[in-house]
Amino acid sequence: MQTIKFSNASTDFYFDSSLKQLGKIVDKQNAIVITDQNIFNAHESRFKSFNTIVIPAGEEQKKQSTVDDIILKLIQNKADRKSVLVGVGGGVITDLTGYTASVYMRGIPFGFVPTTILGLVDASIGGKNGIDVGVYKNMVGIIRQPSFLLHDLTLLQSLPEKEWQNGFAEIIKHACIKDAAMFKQLEQYSLKDFKADKTLLAELIKRNALIKTKVVQKDEFEKGDRRLLNFGHTIGHAIETQYNLMHGEAVAIGMVFASEISHQLKGFKEQDRVKSLIEKYQLPTTIQFDAKKVFEVLAMDKKRVQKEMNFVLLDKVGKAVVHPIALKQLEKIINKL
Amino acid sequence: MQTIKFSNASTDFYFDSSLKQLGKIVDKQNAIVITDQNIFNAHESRFKSFNTIVIPAGEEQKKQSTVDDIILKLIQNKADRKSVLVGVGGGVITDLTGYTASVYMRGIPFGFVPTTILGLVDASIGGKNGIDVGVYKNMVGIIRQPSFLLHDLTLLQSLPEKEWQNGFAEIIKHACIKDAAMFKQLEQYSLKDFKADKTLLAELIKRNALIKTKVVQKDEFEKGDRRLLNFGHTIGHAIETQYNLMHGEAVAIGMVFASEISHQLKGFKEQDRVKSLIEKYQLPTTIQFDAKKVFEVLAMDKKRVQKEMNFVLLDKVGKAVVHPIALKQLEKIINKL
Numbered sequence: 007m008q009t010i011k012f013s014n015a016s017t018d019f020y021f022d023s024s025l026k027q028l029g030k031i032v033d034k035q036n037a038i039v040i041t042d043q044n045i046f047n048a049h050e051s052r053f054k055s056f057n058t059i060v061i062p063a064g065e066e067q068k069k070q071s072t073v074d075d076i077i078l079k080l081i082q083n084k085a086d087r088k089s090v091l092v093g094v095g096g097g098v099i100t101d102l103t104g105y106t107a108s109v110y111m112r113g114i115p116f117g118f119v120p121t122t123i124l125g126l127v128d129a130s131i132g133g134k135n136g137i138d139v140g141v142y143k144n145m146v147g148i149i150r151q152p153s154f155l156l157h158d159l160t161l162l163q164s165l166p167e168k169e170w171q172n173g174f175a176e177i178i179k180h181a182c183i184k185d186a187a188m189f190k191q192l193e194q195y196s197l198k199d200f201k202a203d204k205t206l207l208a209e210l211i212k213r214n215a216l217i218k219t220k221v222v223q224k225d226e227f228e229k230g231d232r233r234l235l236n237f238g239h240t241i242g243h244a245i246e247t248q249y250n251l252m253h254g255e256a257v258a259i260g261m262v263f264a265s266e267i268s269h270q271l272k273g274f275k276e277q278d279r280v281k282s283l284i285e286k287y288q289l290p291t292t293i294q295f296d297a298k299k300v301f302e303v304l305a306m307d308k309k310r311v312q313k314e315m316n317f318v319l320l321d322k323v324g325k326a327v328v329h330p331i332a333l334k335q336l337e338k339i340i341n342k343l
Numbered sequence: 344m345q346t347i348k349f350s351n352a353s354t355d356f357y358f359d360s361s362l363k364q365l366g367k368i369v370d371k372q373n374a375i376v377i378t379d380q381n382i383f384n385a386h387e388s389r390f391k392s393f394n395t396i397v398i399p400a401g402e403e404q405k406k407q408s409t410v411d412d413i414i415l416k417l418i419q420n421k422a423d424r425k426s427v428l429v430g431v432g433g434g435v436i437t438d439l440t441g442y443t444a445s446v447y448m449r450g451i452p453f454g455f456v457p458t459t460i461l462g463l464v465d466a467s468i469g470g471k472n473g474i475d476v477g478v479y480k481n482m483v484g485i486i487r488q489p490s491f492l493l494h495d496l497t498l499l500q501s502l503p504e505k506e507w508q509n510g511f512a513e514i515i516k517h518a519c520i521k522d523a524a525m526f527k528q529l530e531q532y533s534l535k536d537f538k539a540d541k542t543l544l545a546e547l548i549k550r551n552a553l554i555k556t557k558v559v560q561k562d563e564f565e566k567g568d569r570r571l572l573n574f575g576h577t578i579g580h581a582i583e584t585q586y587n588l589m590h591g592e593a594v595a596i597g598m599v600f601a602s603e604i605s606h607q608l609k610g611f612k613e614q615d616r617v618k619s620l621i622e623k624y625q626l627p628t629t630i631q632f633d634a635k636k637v638f639e640v641l642a643m644d645k646k647r648v649q650k651e652m653n654f655v656l657l658d659k660v661g662k663a664v665v666h667p668i669a670l671k672q673l674e675k676i677i678n679k680l
Contacts, residue, residue: 014351070411077476077483086647109446111645112473112484136449139414146414147449148485308448310423 010219012133013226018154019215022208025052025094025119025158032090032117038083040076040103041094042067045121048164056092057083061102065253068098068138070146076106090115090153094161096122096169097129097253101147104135108148117154121161123173124254127180127214130155132222132232141247141303149227157215159208170197172254174287175238177210179261180217182280183234186324188213189283197287234326236309237318238264241340244304245295258289263343268319270339271331276323297341304340305333347556349470350563355491356552359545362389362431362456362495369427369454375420377413377440378431379404382458385501393429394420398439402590405435405475407483413443427452427490431498433459433506434466434590438484441472445485454491458498460510461591464517464551467492469559469569478584478640486564494552496545507534509591511624512575514547516598517554519617520571523661525550526620534624571663573646574655575601578677581641582632595626600680605656607676608668613660634678641677642670 008019020027028037039056042063046053059079061067080089091114093103100118107116120130136147174197181189188210200207218235225232242260246253262281268274281291309316314330321327331339345356357364365374376393379400383390396416398404417426428451430440437455444453457467473484511534518526528547537544555572562569579597583590599618605611618628646653651667658664668676 070407074407081476081479081482081643084643086649087645088648109483109485111482112471112486134449139418142418145418145448146446148446149449306418306421308424311425312423 010223012151012223015133015151015153017151019219020154020156021212021215023156023158025049025156025161028092028119028156029055031154031156032092036088037090037092038080038085039092039094040099040106042096042099045095045099045161045164049161053094059083061099063098065098068101068136070137070139072102073106073109073137076102077110080106080110085110085114087111087114090117092117092119093130094119094121096120096125100125100130100152101135101137101144104133104150104152105137105147108135108150113150115153117156118152119156119158119161122165122169123162123211124169124176125173126157126159126211127173128176128218131215131218132235133226138247142306143243143246144308155215157211159204159211168252170201171288172252175254175257175261175284175289177214178280178283178287178289179235179237179257180214181283182261182320182323183237183318183326184217184221184324185213186322189323192283193286233309233316233328234318237261237320237326240264240304240307240309240315240317241300243307244300245293248299248303249293249295251290251293255290258284259291259293262291264318265320266343267317267331267339268321271329272319272321272327274320274322276320279323280320297343301337301340304336347560349488349560352470352488352490354488356556357491357493358549358552360493360495362386362493362498365429365456365493366392368491368493369429373425374427374429375417375422376429376431377436377443379433379436382432382436382498382501386498390431396420398436400435402435405438405473407474407476409439410443410446410474413439414447417443417447422447422451424448424451427454429454429456430467431456431458433457433462437462437467437489438472438474438481441470441487441489442474442484445472445487450487452490454489454493456493456495456498459502459506460499460548461506461513462510463494463496463548464510465513465555468552468555469572470563475584479643480580480583481645492552494548496541496548505589507538508625509589512591512594512598512621512626514551515617515620515624515626516572516574516594517551518620519598519657519660520574520655520663521554521558521661522550523659526660529620530623570646570653570665571655574598574657574663577601577641577644577646577652577654578637580644581637582630585636585640586630586632588627588630592627595621596628596630599628601655602657603680604654604668604676605658608666609656609658609664611657611659613657616660617657634680638674638677641673 044063091107133151136144139145238261242256246256265277381400455467470488473481476482575598579593583593602614
């Protein structure tokens with residue numbers, strides 16, 4: 007176990023651990039597990055001794071009415087301020103769990119057991135807990151750190167191939183913005199290699215979890231370095247819901263576009279290298295989109311400050327910068343993409 | 344202006360000020376005022392130069408679906424992280440404003456202009472921003488301090504008589520738990536005196552705002568002294584929604600019952616004095632209630648920790664203590680009230 011301190015809280019990381027340890031981390035009497043129907047069906051026996059709330063699976067559940075449902079179930083379960091919510095699932099479940107725990111009775115403790123690559127390396131880390139409002143991603147939420155994070159890589163057994171690719175989009179993002187050596191490693195190996203070699207995979211996941219953790223630790227409330235994690239996410243979020251893409255697919259396309267904009271505005275030269283790596287991990291690199299509609303959603307992005315967008319660009323592989331772009335200029339660039 | 348620091352934030356207090364000052368405190372371009380239909384109708388000209396969201400009036404608006412509506416309007420208004428929400432109204436408006444601002448885009452700044460006695464001396468202070476879930480009061484919420492608090496006592500001109508009484512319940516509460524001298528002052532004067540003498544009223548309001556502020560400052564997250572502010576609120580909350588009482592009426596009755604329990608368990612002797620003062624300010628002192636139903640709601644109170652309730656009792660007027668009562672014992676006491 008490794009304890010990482012944030013500004014107001016600390017998170018205990020249990021890397022390469024097992025769901026069996028959960029009973030030792032939390033008191034089963036007080037714990038309420040939140041998971042989705044797919045995870046529950048795939049690993050039913052592992053939930054037996056826990057009080058569990060099961061919600062339908064799917065990205066579209068990440069909304070207020072699901073939070074409302076969970077709150078009613080917490081009241082029925084007589085959850086109080088000593089209760090601990092444990093989100094076992096992908097990003098949707100960990101976001102819903104963290105957000106609900108942050109507002110139920112004005113805040114009760116929570117922890118996460120991520121069951122997807124995306125969850126393990128990204129969504130579960132950093133304390134951003136949010137829900138979508140219509141097409142607007144994470145429009146509502148709270149920054150609050152989980153008490154603990156437990157990794158059990160055997161839960162990945164039930165993960166569909168698409169979800170593996172989805173998670174690797176964020177791993178490629180980390181390589182682009184912070185870790186040129188890992189970028190090279192990803193070029194050398196393939197998704198198949200990582201799936202076949204448990205040690206290689208465990209190391210990659212830990213490396214990525216720590217990249218994200220370090221960035222968040224330095225800048226929990228996103229005034230500086232944390233904004234770099236949005237690489238690929240500005241256009242990514244704007245196309246994700248409109249074209250019904252998986253988050254990783256949208257981010258992959260977003261990274262290709264952001265690399266192209268980096269080339270145009272910053273003289274970045276490795277845009278083909280980024281594109282090839284994304285292709286290697288079987289992620290999409292482009293999409294036909296309605297520029298007007300995409301720009302409309304994008305203009306409501308949280309990274310907008312009045313008439314400028316704080317866009318994340320690459321100087322080189324492994325080094326990202328925040329670059330403000332006037333909305334009018336951005337509109338022109340997007341029309342030409 | 345008086346700046347008061349809390350653990351993570353500070354609040355600027357503008358006592359005995361004017362709504363006209365608002366344009367100097369916030370940038371009108373970024374400000375979005377949230378108010379209710381009654382306040383808006385009574386003071387329409389004062390809102391002219393502000394971007395304003397008007398919601399229906401009434402305690403029953405303090406729920407998630409109203410928050411959902413406000414969020415949609417914020418998106419339509421293209422509110423971003425530079426926006427400031429300003430709640431102009433009673434406790435319902437300030438709670439809704441503070442809660443919505445705390446979760447919109449993971450938190451934007453907010454300030455309050457309370458328009459009721461209850462708001463001025465209590466609801467607007469301390470950073471508790473919550474909504475009700477069915478009969479459960481403040482079941483969902485967040486602790487976050489407003490950036491500023493502006494008092495404009497001319498807004499009280501439109502306040503109905505019932506609301507004056509409602510607010511004095513919290514003033515009497517402050518006297519009971521913290522200020523024996525103010526208790527005496529309240530015995531000497533009457534509601535009519537305070538309504539007739541603006542200076543007397545302004546002093547009383549400032550005194551009460553500072554009592555609450557000091558308690559909160561010492562114990563923002565309610566581990567100790569802040570719990571004393573719940574005097575009269577445990578039974579109060581349990582009867583409030585079930586019997587459709589005003590908050591102050593419910594708290595008044597709750598204080599009479601809590602004084603009686605203080606007598607039974609702590610030998611408190613001034614229960615008749617408390618009751619008389621409540622009567623003097625035209626507040627109810629008792630109600631016929633269904634003990635079983637009331638106990639059911641009460642058992643879900645946030646102050647419950649497993650099988651005990653942290654109940655606030657009086658040692659003497661001006662001195663309150665937190666006293667844990669086993670739920671079983673509390674059930675017996677309530678059955679006999």
